[in-house]
Amino acid sequence: xxxxxxxxxxxxxxxxxxxxxxxxxxxxxxxxxxxxxxxxxxxxxxxxxxxxxxxxxxxxxxxxxxxxxxxxxxxxxxxxxxxxxxxxxxxxxxxxxxxxxxxxxxxxxxxxxxxxxxxxxxxxxxxxxxxxxxxxxxxxxxxxxxxxxxxxxxxxxxxxxxxxxxxxxxxxxxxxxxxxxxxxxxxxxxxxxxxxxxxxxxxxxxxxxxxxxxxxxxxxxxxxxxxxxxxxxxxxxxxxxxxxxxxxxxxxxxxxxxxxxxxxxxxxxxxxxxxxxxxxxxxxxxxxxxxxxxxxxxxxxxxxxxxxxxxxxxxxxxxxxxxxxxxxxxxxxxxxxxxxxxxxxxxxxxxxxxxxxxxxxxxxxxxxxxxxxxxx
Amino acid sequence: xxxxxxxxxxxxxxxxxxxxxxxxxxxxxxxxxxxxxxxxxxxxxxxxxxxxxxxxxxxxxxxxxxxxxxxxxxxxxxxxxxxxxxxxxxxxxxxxxxxxxxxxxxxxxxxxxxxxxxxxxxxxxxxxxxxxxxxxxxxxxxxxxxxxxxxxxxxxxxxxxxxxxxxxxxxxxxxxxxxxxxxxxxxxxxxxxxxxxxxxxxxxxxxxxxxxxxxxxxxxxxxxxxxxxxxxxxxxxxxxxxxxxxxxxxxxxxxxxxx
Numbered sequence: 285x286x287x288x289x290x291x292x293x294x295x296x297x298x299x300x301x302x303x304x305x306x307x308x309x310x311x312x313x314x315x316x317x318x319x320x321x322x323x324x325x326x327x328x329x330x331x332x333x334x335x336x337x338x339x340x341x342x343x344x345x346x347x348x349x350x351x352x353x354x355x356x357x358x359x360x361x362x363x364x365x366x367x368x369x370x371x372x373x374x375x376x377x378x379x380x381x382x383x384x385x386x387x388x389x390x391x392x393x394x395x396x397x398x399x400x401x402x403x404x405x406x407x408x409x410x411x412x413x414x415x416x417x418x419x420x421x422x423x424x425x426x427x428x429x430x431x432x433x434x435x436x437x438x439x440x441x442x443x444x445x446x447x448x449x450x451x452x453x454x455x456x457x458x459x460x461x462x463x464x465x466x467x468x469x470x471x472x473x474x475x476x477x478x479x480x481x482x483x484x485x486x487x488x489x490x491x492x493x494x495x496x497x498x499x500x501x502x503x504x505x506x507x508x509x510x511x512x513x514x515x516x517x518x519x520x521x522x523x524x525x526x527x528x529x530x531x532x533x534x535x536x537x538x539x540x541x542x543x544x545x546x547x548x549x550x551x552x553x554x555x556x557x558x559x560x561x562x563x564x565x566x567x568x569x570x571x572x573x574x575x576x577x578x579x580x581x582x583x584x585x586x587x588x589x590x591x592x593x594x595x596x597x598x599x600x601x602x603x604x605x606x607x608x609x610x611x612x613x614x615x616x617x618x619x620x621x622x623x624x625x626x627x628x629x630x631x632x633x634x635x636x637x638x639x640x641x642x643x644x645x646x647x648x649x650x651x652x653x654x655x656x657x658x659x660x
Numbered sequence: 661x662x663x664x665x666x667x668x669x670x671x672x673x674x675x676x677x678x679x680x681x682x683x684x685x686x687x688x689x690x691x692x693x694x695x696x697x698x699x700x701x702x703x704x705x706x707x708x709x710x711x712x713x714x715x716x717x718x719x720x721x722x723x724x725x726x727x728x729x730x731x732x733x734x735x736x737x738x739x740x741x742x743x744x745x746x747x748x749x750x751x752x753x754x755x756x757x758x759x760x761x762x763x764x765x766x767x768x769x770x771x772x773x774x775x776x777x778x779x780x781x782x783x784x785x786x787x788x789x790x791x792x793x794x795x796x797x798x799x800x801x802x803x804x805x806x807x808x809x810x811x812x813x814x815x816x817x818x819x820x821x822x823x824x825x826x827x828x829x830x831x832x833x834x835x836x837x838x839x840x841x842x843x844x845x846x847x848x849x850x851x852x853x854x855x856x857x858x859x860x861x862x863x864x865x866x867x868x869x870x871x872x873x874x875x876x877x878x879x880x881x882x883x884x885x886x887x888x889x890x891x892x893x894x895x896x897x898x899x900x901x902x903x904x905x906x907x908x909x910x911x912x913x914x915x916x917x918x919x
Binding site: 536575 | 760
């Protein structure tokens with residue numbers, strides 16, 4: 285059994301209606317509970333909860349403090365390639381977007397790694413498009429082996445793979461995989477992914493199951509906000525999270541909530557989510573799940589990120605480049621999306637400290653002897 | 661005086677080092693708490709960076725207790741303890757194996773396995789465990805230096821939810837009992853000490869308070885008060901009024917109903 289069998293018992297329109305029918309009484313009941321269930325979560329993300337935003341923020345702050353303390357984990361993406369065989373209507377790397385394609389070679393990767401290390405990073409996120417010829421399992425495996433001495437934690441946001449392929453990469457030293465469903469709206473998903481392996485909705489939907497079976501340390505979930513009704517999509521994200529936590533109980537989880545940003549000649553958001561609503565979603569996730577990591581990227585503005593630190597966020601990227609070679613090798617290549625917060629690491633660290641938080645560079649270590657062959 | 665593995669502690673308040681808003685504040689709080697044993701997660705340490713927390717813990721008041729947080733089985737825990745011994749020059753280890761990712765609850769089976777192996781390798785082992793009296797005895801048998809049962813889930817600030825089992829553990833244990841995890845208020849710490857716990861370990865309640873230094877002092881005082889009360893023999897609460905016509909007084913020849 286996988287998440288598919290749970291997912292298929294739900295109907296998008298019914299869920300949406302149920303969320304929009306929540307009342308202020310439902311919200312107040314949710315706010316009184318120590319532990320919210322998925323119905324409470326619906327109330328907290330509903331329009332009825334908007335007047336309760338300050339109360340939600342206070343609770344979210346308190347719950348996050350107890351679990352994570354006054355700390356913000358820092359990570360940075362390392363884009364390896366913009367090769368992609370998929371058409372995704374919202375993505376700069378889409379196959380039908382005529383851009384120069386680039387895949388970093390080992391020497392180039394090491395140059396990028398050096399730049400990242402000089403900024404202080406210990407947690408890195410490897411990003412590629414989907415092109416099994418250029419950036420298949422072998423490429424990823426070799427890259428992980430190449431950089432493993434340099435980082436405490438290696439995450440990847442790449443094409444979905446089979447269980448045995450994940451096992452290969454985990455053995456090489458991969459700790460975390462981010463796999464965003466983009467949208468749980470099956471029909472809209474098809475519209476946004478007309479061509480390529482990514483057009484298979486259910487293969488993507490069951491990717492976290494394959495990761496769980498491969499015993500990955502951490503899985504990141506999320507949707508691309510702007511493709512469909514964000515409330516309904518976030519409900520399914522929460523449902524997916526609850527299912528996974530119960531089944532793969534040794535795995536940790538993180539959530540992201542990237543908002544679709546305008547990009548070179550591509551899709552404009554169908555649904556706009558304003559700042560107030562994004563804060564509502566962050567707080568609702570926290571009240572629903574006290575332990576899940578909540579991550580905020582440089583897609584968001586300086587002002588928003590400054591204030592989100594205290595509201596439930598636990599990890600942030602800073603000084604990110606979203607193009608392969610963006611740090612030193614080829615700074616001018618096309619970005620996947622436009623970074624909104626362009627401040628330096630130094631500036632972000634100062635902001636975190638000003639808020640009374642400690643920036644954490646390293647909170648992970650591999651304890652399997654396998655990775656320390658040189659020590660033995 | 662509390663003695664663990666031949667080491668004498670005058671403070672019965674042990675502390676953690678996570679969740680503080682800055683290393684400076686961590687150091688000041690720990691100094692104020694009077695703690696002599698501070699646990700530090702190996703996974704958090706970066707031995708190559710100067711602004712890491714380790715320099716802030718180099719103080720004559722502090723003994724380091726490296727912990728194995730982040731490991732998921734006995735083999736990883738043993739390896740982590742060896743890395744810690746190498747890096748920090750101590751054979752003390754707080755054995756934490758919590759493969760469960762949500763509430764960080766300890767795995768009793770892997771913990772017992774790892775404890776046995778670490779003792780064999782010459783470590784002073786302090787295992788973090790559920791408040792399970794039988795597990796405590798099993799750990800004692802393999803040679804741990806103390807046991808560290810939890811009061812409630814780590815970071816929860818819920819206090820002594822496991823109190824009935826803590827009482828059994830304390831009454832049966834031949835090694836020091838350190839109540840770890842979940843203690844949210846100085847009154848919880850005092851209660852644990854009144855029960856006869858040998859020490860408590862506090863992290864979240866100090867680190868995330870609005871004034872960690874003052875909170876550290878509050879815990880210091882409560883631990884001292886609780887211990888003093890325990891040593892002075894607390895009066896037992898009296899549940900019922902003392903019967904004015906005792907049921908057994910006939911044995912002394914009073915109220916002979918046959919006369």
